[in-house]
Amino acid sequence: MTDSKIKGEIIIVDNSSDFSYKDQEDIIYIDPKRNTGFSKANNLGIINSSGEVVILLNNDAFMTTEALVLGLDYLSHHSGAGIWAPELVYADGRAQNSSAPLPTLFNLIDEYLFFNRARKLLNFFLGKSSLPQPFVVESLIGACWFINRKAINDIGLLDEDFFFTSEDVDYSYRMKSQGYQLIMDKRVRIIHLGSASQDHFRWYKDSNLHEGRKLYFYKTGSKKIYSIASKVIDTGINIRRLLDVKNKCRN
Template sequence: MNTSPLISAIVVSYNTRDMTLKCLRALKADLAGMPSEIWVVDNASSDGSAEAVEREFPDIHVLRSGRNAGFGAANNLAMAQARGELFLLVNSDAFLRAGCAAALVDCLERHPDAAAAGPRIIRPDGSLQISCFRFPSPARAVLENLFVASVFPDHPVLGDYRRWGHDREREVDWVIGACMLVRRKAYEDTGGFDERFFMYAEETDWQKRMRAAGWTIWFTPAGEVVHVGGGSADPEARFNERMFVSLDAYTLKHHGWAGLLVLRSAMVAGCSLRAAGWLIASLFPARRHHAAGRVRRHLRLVVRQALHWRAPGRGALA
């Protein structure tokens, strides 16, 4: 009898051949003994990623998108064909530690209203990567850029998760897409990723829609993933631009033009205050070089947020 697997794991690859293979080795080891299948979506890599996966893992399903379709579109392509009751989405530069998948499954089983769960994520040096966040909003932008959230980090409304140790299971607004387990029913309720987001904010938008549909999102430290970060990403300047364009698109979608104006104004104020602070720090010789770079970075962001306006669409996000 051809029974459906419990988990369909999906890895999106774009010119990350060696890391993709390492990711898949860790993934297969963690899924051993669990009813599962693995899908790799190759976004038109030029480094032989798809061929390398097929050679080493003939049992893995490889989909060639034919273009760099973006993270969300690539995952949608696989989820539309996968058979599992749960979708385990894993970045190609994320390596599951033993027991991670089982911990995520356990979390969803204990919280039947949970659409998705994310694990504790650490960097290669062992330090914690913040992986849970509040939903972006004009009000949240004001709280963060005027440092209210920093003054009240643990407040249930004013605070955020940045100073939290990620050391206990809890409901959160959203978890990053480096590794997340998603319930098929939540996928069917929401239709998957909005493919107008090419990169960044796509998982935020999806989880926003999950919560709007009545689902919850959970974090559990019982599972751990090592995340390299930036495996197929852009240099910092390009990364920042893509991130802000996606944030603009998210804000426009959920809060309209008035909300985008408030968010941009808050970011201009926050970056100006940070630039002023680093300018003062640059007066001290020991910090001058580092501070000067920070001043330039924040001033560039001020200019971008104040002057760079365009309606984000698929063309802007691609």
């Protein structure tokens, strides 16, 4: 913030680290004493903040002055925008998925039962979006969000029933449902290491991911849709588990 001459407050919610920021006067330090989950930790930061724009930044994402200036400027001139986000890239410059369509039964079935074949085919024919100007998307990956305070006041905090993952999809859905726009801005990139706070285990073992997706369909769909989604997820997990065992036997 010093480089950009923008006044703001830095709030660190320390879910579980070995480093203390308590002695730094320019930082608001919050220690929940335990790992409360991603949503709860972010909510603690939001509740203790006072700015017109709240920036949620993952511990493995790195803010730049350019992103800070562009994000704040965009929200100050677009009252209908609920969240603005820069493009996310890995440390080596490779692009990440920074936005996505909201989940449907179709893309859930494609991912869990058909290994994303439909999505890969669609991306092949349509190509990745390279719009030079900010554009509206259905959901934003929650590694770096600039959130309009008015939108927070209207919509509320993150749903703490989501311990880790899918809370960003749920919040995107709630934003969109209330008429706010979600803005992806590829004019600026920031590095997001990705999964730096997680153990690197196989996809089917990521229980938070799968339970979060079930919860999303429980909240947003009918009982029938939720039941189908749950069965698709459980079946997909079992397929991956069996394939993993099979591959291990071959080796």
